[in-house]
Amino acid sequence: MVVTEYELKPQNFPRFPLDWSEIFGRKAKIVVEVGFGNGEFLTELARRHPEKDFVGFELSITSFVKAQKKFKRYNLKNVRLVKVDARFGLRELFPDSSVEKVYINFPCPWPKKRHEDRRITSYDFLQTLSAVLEMDGTVEFATDEEWYAREVLDTFESSEYFVVDVFEENFRRDVETRYERKWKSQGKKTYLIVARKVKSGIVKRLMEGENNMAHSVFEGNVTWEKLKELEGKVFKDENKIFVVKKVYRDNDYLLKVISTDEGGFQQMYYLNLSGRDGKWVLIFKEGRNMKVRVDADACIGCGVCENLCPDVFQLGDDGKAKVLQPETDLPCAKDAADSCPTGAISVEE
Template sequence: MEFTQYLLQPALFTELPPRWEEIFGRRAPLAVEIGFGNGEFLVEMAKKHAEWDWVGFETSLTCIVKTGRKLAQSGIQNVRLVLLDGKFGLRELFPDGSVLRVHVNFPCPWPKSRHAERRLVDEDFAQTLRAVLLPQGEFHLVTDALWYAEEAARKLSEAGLGVQGPFPLSEGGPGTRYERKWRSRGLSIWGLVASSLTPGKVERIAEGAMPHAKVAVKFCPERVRALSGLKEVWPEGAFVVKEVFLSPEGKTALLRTFSSDRGFSQHFFIVVSEYGDGLLVQLDSASVPFRTPAVKRAVFSVAKALEAG
């Protein structure tokens, strides 16, 4: 499949942030697009700036496939695609002071106040930009919602970034089908540019190490089944074990689990299996999540619950 040569699975990496020069096979300026859609802008920018290495984030597998095919048809080699929430990816996958350019074109503004927490540009995102951008690095936002651009400008400025705009883009937009659609309706397009004035730092929560725990108890199907519904909630995260599946021989179990870290959600399986005279609790290798605090807490809480009986 053409798109697979461009697809990265950073949850499998044992080192985070990764060494991008090893991934691309060269040392070059890094540029990022969050929410690249069908890939029009990403493909054209990768051609225009072939001297840069590009990383695109999307949450739609369909968009990943379509963009990967366009990249393959154009013979482009300086792009990698990641099926991941871009806000999380920008913070976790790039070291401080490593990114030259970040582009976001027409993000959903989530206009209703009850959905405000879903907006991309918030205090955490602004602090991430301040940390990962190079001194000469820039964040470019394009939107058809002036109020959203104004809100983004305010949050970026409050975080200590230098902000130009919002300003009308009568021409020179990203050139995507969304831009053509908005302009055909007579809608205005707005842009802003933010740059890092002083170096920043951001706390990263994903690690490469795989959490596991050994428990000095025998495998008991009833005790394992009782783990269904196990959950914990704390200020910055939560997890819940939704279902328990036992193997036919009753010696191994899969625990379908959901976790959340600062709004970043993951779905994965925890394996409970016999190990020597006891049990081993670990992540299932077929559904490896990012090893965040909530994921690690889920593994160790399962082990603790089994030990307590």
């Protein structure tokens, strides 16, 4: 059974940021988990605190399925899930001073220099947290990487918006994640940081106001030849850059678009164009899944793929990389393929 009643699709809402009291049917404190994994942690929080509302961000389809089954089992009413990058989702979907707490449990540390803008230590993400958290609201960050913990600690300590209340090694919590238990059972060190907001920051939202994501209706002369000319074209808005990567034709037309904002958040999506007699409808569609495959003969078991994208790849007992999600829309799968030293990983859209 696939449960979908807990998933929230932002493109279906008329305005941004969202009115969470309308979504949950009440006004309550809001807690967010960034990267909820199998949903175990979020489920337990929602069960223990029925007086609060919980929102989880994740990109893994498998995680969505597993988490929603848990919610359904306990008949939870106070939790919703959103399948977008949390850097984007926190900024665009939550009003200022609307979130009580943000949990970030054992995220990918993104050790490479070219990926550092994806870490919690990036300036743009810190600005988002300083805006959407309520005064004295907290960020709780857990990791098993000491260098990452030190970097996050330095970032919060040097910020005018936060003070660090807790920095603890080998911490204990009432609610634990699967990775938490795993690392502790192996004797591996874990680190916890709790930072509290003491000053409000300002963040510039790209979608504030009326929702223009869903669709657009227009009249004009649209031809296949004209659309093909758009391939590779770059369009610039005030705060965003759009690139038309590919145009497809079936009964309708389909445009594959990549957009990047000032904070480096990149999104792939499709625009479906259909119409007749000069009247056209342009509809926003989410990015398609990618098919992932590993050539076992070429794999040398370096572990790069598991480090970059643990939801999709895992080293097996034979030392070879295994694919956990043969179909995924996680961007890190492409990063893993690009970083594989032997080219053993292939990703097909």
